[in-house]
Amino acid sequence: MIAGPCAVETAEQILETARLMKLAGADALRGGAFKPRSSPYSFQGLGKEGLVLLAKAREATGLAIVTEAVDEASLELVGEFADVVQIGARNMQNYELLKRVGRLRKPVLLKRGLSATLEDLLLSAEYVLAEGNPDVILCERGIRTFSRHSRYTLDLSVVPAARSLSHLPIVVDPSHAVGRSDRVPSMARAAVAAGADGVMIEVHPVPGEALSDGRQALLPQQSADLIAQLRAIAAIVSRKAEALL
Ligand code: PEP
Ligand code: MN
Secondary structure, X not given: OEEEOOEOOOHHXXXXXXXXXXXXXXXXXXOEOXXXXXOOOOOOOOOHHHHHHHHHHHHHHOOEEEEEOOOHHHHHHHHHHOOEEEEXXXXXXXXXXXXXXXXXXXXXXXXXXOOOOHHHHHHHHHHHHHOOOOOEEEEEOOEOOOOOOOOOEOOOOHHHHHHHHOOOOEEEOHHXXXXXXXXXXXXXXXXXXXXXXXXXXXXXXXXXXXXXXXXXXXXXXXXXXXXXHHHHHHHHHOHHHHHHO
16 A cells, blocks of 8 residues: 655655554555656655655654655655655656666656556566566556546456466555545546456545645545555455465
8 A cells, every 4th residue: 555645845745644554554655755747837846855755754653664766866866865756657668767666776757658558558567577586566556548537447347368478466546546535536446346456545634735636636534544444345356365365
């Protein structure tokens, strides 16, 4: 379970979220210090200051830190602070960045591109693996389709497909896919039922004031309730349980 805000905004925001997510039973804290935004006028992240705040949150809670590198310059810094380096959907096919991440000795969360097939995603993962870094986590975060009811279309059928084609773990991010907080829990539950190895959700103490992706952020209490449900579903559909059938 990876939970946290879209972006690190203030010390209070990230420390409070980290503390509550630790209590809720999350394993890792997410939060971007470098943000790849569709508009150049949107909040771009706190940069190094955000990474320092994430390190404080890790110190206070023991949660692992998942944070994004957007280019080779930010990767230098992110590599020093993060426990898991996130490569965002827009960078899934930035092959030079993938090679660099492959030379880093840190796990990588590789998000599926907006119009990438599973084969494209696996080939991008291969760029990291081929450089000697075996720790790649795949992430489904929704793709572009003709549907308009949802920010993107969450392709949950990729979960069993990835599991049968690859040994790599696959995590599902329903927040970016559906784009609305009221629809996140149902798709998170479906992701675990489909066999996902993990779920990543966006959480904010005051979603209405978030500097990015507030519409899709759950409140901390909603996240805690969801995490408890996901653990219960995971226990029913786990591979251990499969082995017993
Ligand atoms: C994010 O995780 O906040 C993010 C920007 O995700 P994506 O690259 O999937 O859009
Ligand atoms: Mn986001």
